[in-house]
Amino acid sequence: MNVDYHLSRTRESSLLARVGRQQWLLVLRRAARTRRGMFGLIIMLFIALIAALGPLFAPHSSTSFVTSSFSAPSAAYPFGGDDLGRDVLSRVLDGGWVLLLMAIGATAFGVIFGAAVGVSAAYLRGRIDGVLMRAVDIILAFPQLVFALLLVSIIGPKLWLIVLAVGFSHIPAVARVLRSASLDVSERDYVKYAEMQGFSRVGVMFKEILPNLISPLMVETGLRLTYSIVVMAGLEFLGFGQPPPAPNWGSMISENQIGLSANPWAVIVPALLIALLTIGTNTYTDAVARVALGVERKPEEAVLLENVAVGESTGSL
Amino acid sequence: MSRLVDDEALSNQVVDGKVRLQVKDLGLCLSGSGEDVVSDVSFSVSAGEVLGLVGESGSGKTTLALALLGYTKRGIDIVRGEILLDGANLLGMSPAELRSNRGRRVAYVPQDPAMALNPALRIGTQLREAMQVHKDFTGDVGERLAEIIADTRLANEGDLLQRYPHQLSGGQQQRVGLAMAFACRPGLIVLDEPTTGLDVTTQRHVLTTVRELCSSYGVAAVYVSHDLAVVRGLVSTVAVMYAGRVIELGPTQAVFNQPTHPYTRGLLAAVPSLDRAEVLRGITGQPPRPGRRPKGCSFAARCPLALPVCGEEEPVPTLVGGRLVRCFRAGEERVDLNEKKVVAPAQEPHESAPMLAVRTLNASYGSSQVLFDVNLNVGRAACLAVVGESGSGKTTLARCLVGLNSNWSGEIKFNGEELVAGCRNRPKNLLRKVQYIFQNPYSALNPRKTIGQIIGQPLEQIPDLLYSERSQRVVQVLEDVSLGADFMSRLPDQLSGGERQRVAIARALVVDPELLVCDEVTSSLDVSAQAIIVELLRKLQVERGLGMVFITHNLALVRSIAQSVVVLNQGHIVEAGDVDKVLSHPTDPYTSRLMADAPRLNQPI
Numbered sequence: 001m002n003v004d005y006h007l008s009r010t011r012e013s014s015l016l017a018r019v020g021r022q023q024w025l026l027v028l029r030r031a032a033r034t035r036r037g038m039f040g041l042i043i044m045l046f047i048a049l050i051a052a053l054g055p056l057f058a059p060h061s062s063t064s065f066v067t068s069s070f071s072a073p074s075a076a077y078p079f080g081g082d083d084l085g086r087d088v089l090s091r092v093l094d095g096g097w098v099l100l101l102m103a104i105g106a107t108a109f110g111v112i113f114g115a116a117v118g119v120s121a122a123y124l125r126g127r128i129d130g131v132l133m134r135a136v137d138i139i140l141a142f143p144q145l146v147f148a149l150l151l152v153s154i155i156g157p158k159l160w161l162i163v164l165a166v167g168f169s170h171i172p173a174v175a176r177v178l179r180s181a182s183l184d185v186s187e188r189d190y191v192k193y194a195e196m197q198g199f200s201r202v203g204v205m206f207k208e209i210l211p212n213l214i215s216p217l218m219v220e221t222g223l224r225l226t227y228s229i230v231v232m233a234g235l236e237f238l239g240f241g242q243p244p245p246a247p248n249w250g251s252m253i254s255e256n257q258i259g260l261s262a263n264p265w266a267v268i269v270p271a272l273l274i275a276l277l278t279i280g281t282n283t284y285t286d287a288v289a290r291v292a293l294g295v296e297r298k299p300e301e302a303v304l305l306e307n308v309a310v311g312e313s314t315g316s317l
Numbered sequence: 318m319s320r321l322v323d324d325e326a327l328s329n330q331v332v333d334g335k336v337r338l339q340v341k342d343l344g345l346c347l348s349g350s351g352e353d354v355v356s357d358v359s360f361s362v363s364a365g366e367v368l369g370l371v372g373e374s375g376s377g378k379t380t381l382a383l384a385l386l387g388y389t390k391r392g393i394d395i396v397r398g399e400i401l402l403d404g405a406n407l408l409g410m411s412p413a414e415l416r417s418n419r420g421r422r423v424a425y426v427p428q429d430p431a432m433a434l435n436p437a438l439r440i441g442t443q444l445r446e447a448m449q450v451h452k453d454f455t456g457d458v459g460e461r462l463a464e465i466i467a468d469t470r471l472a473n474e475g476d477l478l479q480r481y482p483h484q485l486s487g488g489q490q491q492r493v494g495l496a497m498a499f500a501c502r503p504g505l506i507v508l509d510e511p512t513t514g515l516d517v518t519t520q521r522h523v524l525t526t527v528r529e530l531c532s533s534y535g536v537a538a539v540y541v542s543h544d545l546a547v548v549r550g551l552v553s554t555v556a557v558m559y560a561g562r563v564i565e566l567g568p569t570q571a572v573f574n575q576p577t578h579p580y581t582r583g584l585l586a587a588v589p590s591l592d593r594a595e596v597l598r599g600i601t602g603q604p605p606r607p608g609r610r611p612k613g614c615s616f617a618a619r620c621p622l623a624l625p626v627c628g629e630e631e632p633v634p635t636l637v638g639g640r641l642v643r644c645f646r647a648g649e650e651r652v653d654l655n656e657k658k659v660v661a662p663a664q665e666p667h668e669s670a671p672m673l674a675v676r677t678l679n680a681s682y683g684s685s686q687v688l689f690d691v692n693l694n695v696g697r698a699a700c701l702a703v704v705g706e707s708g709s710g711k712t713t714l715a716r717c718l719v720g721l722n723s724n725w726s727g728e729i730k731f732n733g734e735e736l737v738a739g740c741r742n743r744p745k746n747l748l749r750k751v752q753y754i755f756q757n758p759y760s761a762l763n764p765r766k767t768i769g770q771i772i773g774q775p776l777e778q779i780p781d782l783l784y785s786e787r788s789q790r791v792v793q794v795l796e797d798v799s800l801g802a803d804f805m806s807r808l809p810d811q812l813s814g815g816e817r818q819r820v821a822i823a824r825a826l827v828v829d830p831e832l833l834v835c836d837e838v839t840s841s842l843d844v845s846a847q848a849i850i851v852e853l854l855r856k857l858q859v860e861r862g863l864g865m866v867f868i869t870h871n872l873a874l875v876r877s878i879a880q881s882v883v884v885l886n887q888g889h890i891v892e893a894g895d896v897d898k899v900l901s902h903p904t905d906p907y908t909s910r911l912m913a914d915a916p917r918l919n920q921p922i
Binding site: 023188189190192193194195196197198199208211212214 | 719721753766771
């Protein structure tokens with residue numbers, strides 16, 4: 001943490017002006033340049049690439065019985081066979097994209113609605129704040145996985161329902177974080193000024209408040225994505241999700257656990273992929289959070305460099 | 318061309334007491350890059366003397382003041398020099414030695430005592446702690462406590478020692494801060510703008526106490542301030558800082574009566590006077606940041622007297638007329654900079670019907686009533702100043718006018734039209750006519766938008782305005798506030814406080830308002846930036862025929878900008894009328910007291 005770093009940051013701020021509103025891209029890029037961020041991003045992208053492009057490279061059909069049940073790895077079947085004699089490699093390559101898409105969908109749902117709840121509660125205050133946040137507290141009372149299970153067991157294991165259920169269970173966390181972040185922003189004078197110009201409440205929230213919440217939004221998105229992956233895989237493991245014989249990393253673990261001694265790869269490989277994906281996402285998010293924090297909070301010497309009034313008492317920076 | 322002198326020569330000249338603090342060639346740099354923050358500082362302070370350290374924000378005065386305690390903020394290192402306190406070099410001490418010296422031999426009085434006192438501990442506990450923490454403190458703590466309480470004039474405050482910081486007024490808190498600093502009878506005390514947040518009367522009393530304590534304890538004191546009038550009244554020697562260097566150092570009388578460095582002259586020309594209406598002149602441009610200091614004299618780029626040599630070589634301190642000045646032209650005959658403060662032309666009073674009329678306004682903030690039966694008028698192209706101390710209700714008044722406070726009864730009429738409570742209930746064209754400029758320019762601009770977007774924003778509410786026309790108007794107002802079109806793509810972060818405030822004014826002007834409500838718009842700015850803003854507002858008032866409500870606690874500013882004034886005390890208007898009449902011959906005791914207590918450039922406290 002030396003001053004060189006801050007100096008380079010102040011130099012970058014002129015670049016920032018040109019980038020304008022794309023400041024969030026800059027944060028992502030700067031996070032990727034840190035050691036932690038690069039490590040996380042590489043793992044994350046690598047696993048995501050396997051999930052996305054895997055189906056194109058699967059040597060066999062993921063649902064046909066090509067070898068014997070729990071057969072040991074061989075040249076033709078590098079990870080051996082699964083419980084029904086299907087090729088583990090093909091199933092692994094084919095079994096990630098649905099999981100990933102569902103996790104992304106649930107995250108998007110949770111972050112969008114969570115942000116909407118949090119920002120409106122903070123900005124509108126009063127009764128709306130009370131109603132929204134108590135509703136959020138009620139959702140929070142259910143453990144995330146149990147809540148998703150509850151919905152799925154009532155309505156049935158439909159994929160869209162799982163996405164909605166998991167996304168819904170993200171709302172409390174996102175709403176709380178964004179509410180506290182926007183409480184501070186809502187009190188700023190530029191928000192008051194927009195009100196005085198006759199801008200609608202929704203307009204103020206979108207144009208004045210939201211752009212100042214980019215950092216917490218990015219961090220929350222990353223965190224929720226990690227959780228979504230874990231919960232989705234967990235639901236699959238429990239048997240709620242894609243119906244058999246479709247391959248899925250989560251369900252592969254539960255299907256093949258009885259043959260753990262005969263062909264451990266059928267369990268280890270999907271488990272490892274899920275673990276790496278969550279570790280990668282989480283590590284990169286962590287790096288983003290650190291960079292974003294540095295951007296929002298100016299250390300004293302940066303303030304000095306930028307010649308901000310020393311006597312300023314409001315601490316608005 | 319100039320006579321070189323070392324600091325000894327000056328010390329002999331201005332100091333007759335025993336020298337307690339001696340600073341020699343002190344230099345501070347940013348760690349890592351090694352860019353200099355403060356350099357080449359030498360001065361001495363004798364027992365009982367107060368040295369004033371003045372300069373605009375970013376000049377390095379606080380950094381220097383902290384360095385005198387052997388302390389630096391993170392990222393800054395002391396790289397050169399000596400700080401000798403009674404002969405012992407503070408900079409040669411180990412961290413442990415330094416720690417035991419802090420509070421004991423060197424002490425600090427912070428700007429905001431409310432932040433420096435622990436809210437969870439009683440005052441008595443904190444004062445005792447200040448002494449007990451030093452193992453070498455000899456003497457009876459209780460006895461000393463009673464003594465220091467008496468010395469700081471807190472003895473009559475009853476059960477003060479049993480109270481918590483939040484139960485004290487601002488003035489009392491600052492006295493406790495003083496008591497803590499003086500408790501161990503230190504040799505050096507650094508006071509960092511200790512009266513900035515206080516009302517004039519409290520400020521005057523605290524300053525009197527500071528001066529008495531410094532002389533009776535024989536302490537060497539360094540008083541940091543941006544308020545030139547306060548420094549003028551308090552200190553015997555003044556050091557003016559610019560871009561990390563002391564550019565003028567000498568006896569207060571000499572420096573203030575006959576400033577020599579062009580920067581000092583510029584600063585003094587920017588200070589408004591309490592006694593007559595003056596044209597204020599700010600210094601244009603910005604001080605260079607650490608690491609971007611130009612070759613030669615740092616002030617050359619803004620200096621009206623700059624010579625080619627100023628951009629090449631750095632001037633060395635020269636002894637001129639009893640003070641040290643860093644300027645190549647210091648020895649020359651005085652060049653007239655036209656800072657002769659012209660009396661501002663008095664505006665013709667407009668006898669037409671008032672643009673803004675407020676009748677029997679009663680307003681509350683939360684559950685407590687803060688304004689009582691307020692009546693006032695603002696004419697076209699006229700400026701009404703609203704003055705009062707903190708808590709007088711002046712900001713609430715502004716917020717009622719612009720619709721940010723809906724908790725009021727009474728009548729506000731603008732051009733005969735009723736202004737209802739709450740900005741959401743007012744028609745949009747009426748909203749545009751009355752514009753508000755916030756006190757704090759750091760919070761008034763959205764940090765995620767460019768200046769062009771910020772100024773263009775109110776135009777979005779005007780239907781059928783073409784995009785090209787919109788950007789044209791933005792460019793036009795940027796010119797009007799003398800910023801220029803190249804500011805369009807910048808972000809607020811890249812602007813100084815004064816520039817931000819000008820952007821806020823531009824944003825208000827872009828919709829062609831008729832009334833500007835300015836709420837303490839210069840209180841967070843340096844005196845030079847303040848002068849520029851005030852002159853800008855005055856110019857706009859004349860050119861555009863703007864009506865203005867100018868809210869301030871600074872009586873001197875009222876002289877420079879307003880034609881009429883109302884004085885608010887605890888929510889009541891105690892006096893109203895022509896500025897000249899009210900300020901020169903106040904009839905209300907409250908106004909007289911404000912006038913008497915306000916620090917002046919030409920008179921000691």
